[in-house]
Amino acid sequence: AAGVIQSPRHLIKEKRETATLKCYPIPRHDTVYWYQQGPGQDPQFLISFYEKMQSDKGSIPDRFSAQQFSDYHSELNMSSLELGDSALYFCASSLGDRDNSPLHFGNGTRLTVT
Amino acid sequence: GENVEQHPSTLSVQEGDSAVIKCTYSDSASNYFPWYKQELGKGPQLIIDIRSNVGEKKDQRIAVTLNKTAKHFSLHITETQPEDSAVYFCAARNQFYFGTGTSLTVIP
Numbered sequence: 001a002a003g004v005i006q007s008p009r010h011l012i013k014e015k016r017e018t019a020t021l022k023c024y025p026i027p028r029h030d031t032v033y034w035y036q037q038g039p040g041q042d043p044q045f046l047i048s049f050y051e052k053m054q055s056d057k058g059s060i061p062d063r064f065s066a067q068q069f070s071d072y073h074s075e076l077n078m079s080s081l082e083l084g085d086s087a088l089y090f091c092a093s094s095l096g097d098r099d100n101s102p103l104h105f106g107n108g109t110r111l112t113v114t
Numbered sequence: 115g116e117n118v119e120q121h122p123s124t125l126s127v128q129e130g131d132s133a134v135i136k137c138t139y140s141d142s143a144s145n146y147f148p149w150y151k152q153e154l155g156k157g158p159q160l161i162i163d164i165r166s167n168v169g170e171k172k173d174q175r176i177a178v179t180l181n182k183t184a185k186h187f188s189l190h191i192t193e194t195q196p197e198d199s200a201v202y203f204c205a206a207r208n209q210f211y212f213g214t215g216t217s218l219t220v221i222p
Contacts, residue, residue: 004157033209042203042212043158058210090157099146099208100165105157 002026004106006091012112013081021076021109023091030095031055032074033103034066037088049074081113118206120213127194128221135216137204138186144206147180147187152201152215161202162189194220 005024013019025032031050035043036059045058049068060066063081068074078085088110092103117140127133137147145166150158164171164178164187171178177190191198199220204213 040215042214044212045210056208056210092157101146102148102160102163103150103158103209105150105159107155107157 004091004093004104006089006106006109008109009107010110010112012114014114015081015083017081017113019078019081019111021078021089021091021111023074023076023093023106025072025074025091025093026095026104028095029072029093029104031093032068032072033092033094034060034074034076035090035092035105037090037108039087043090046076078111083113086111086113118204118211118213120204120216122216123214124217124219126219126221129194129196131194133189133191133194133198133218133220135189135202135204135218136186137188137206137213138184139206139211140185141207142182142185144208146209147178148205148209149178149189150203150205150212152203154200158203191218194218196220196222 007022033048034046037043046060047066048056052068064078066076088108090105090108092105094101094103120137148163151161152158162176162178164180175192180187202216
């Protein structure tokens with residue numbers, strides 16, 4: 001079965017640079033979520049999109065933005081990168097309300113800011 | 115906001131023994147409670163979930179119990195195997211909030 005695809009798998013950036021992470025949800029899934037996971041920590045919800053519209057917003061910094069495109073793929077744009085942005089970034093997708101549906105996670109993008 | 119507490123943070127068991135991980139939550143509006151397993155280098159994967167109208171659910175060696183009155187739910191793994199070694203997360207309140215994770219090690 002098709003899974004959530006994230007690219008790139010690894011990304012190294014310097015401070016103050018920008019980064020773009022991409023997510024391709026499972027076909028026919030209507031909702032995309034972004035999570036940030038620091039070393040040894042639980043996933044922190046950043047933002048989600050339902051049918052290409054932002055649906056919920058979590059602890060996403062103002063330096064980050066995201067969008068979902070007409071083909072349902074999503075991109076997380078990160079600007080003015082800081083050392084503390086180094087983390088694993090997961091995208092997940094679901095079909096239906098997150099209050100009743102499991103999330104299907106990709107294998108993440110590991111971002112390292114130097 | 116929601117507070118999801120997960121215990122223990124680390125758990126070591128002998129192969130064949132049972133493992134129990136517990137989560138408590140504060141938002142009484144939560145009504146969907148999934149458990150995810152995360153292996154090294156991979157994203158979390160759902161292993162079992164339960165909805166608020168059910169008290170227990172079982173899938174082979176894995177079970178989840180829910181006590182809505184006490185606001186806690188638990189993951190039970192029986193006959194543990196080395197491949198069960200991973201980090202386990204619970205989630206609540208629309209999956210905005212995850213527990214802090216339990217690192218399970220099954221010793222052969």
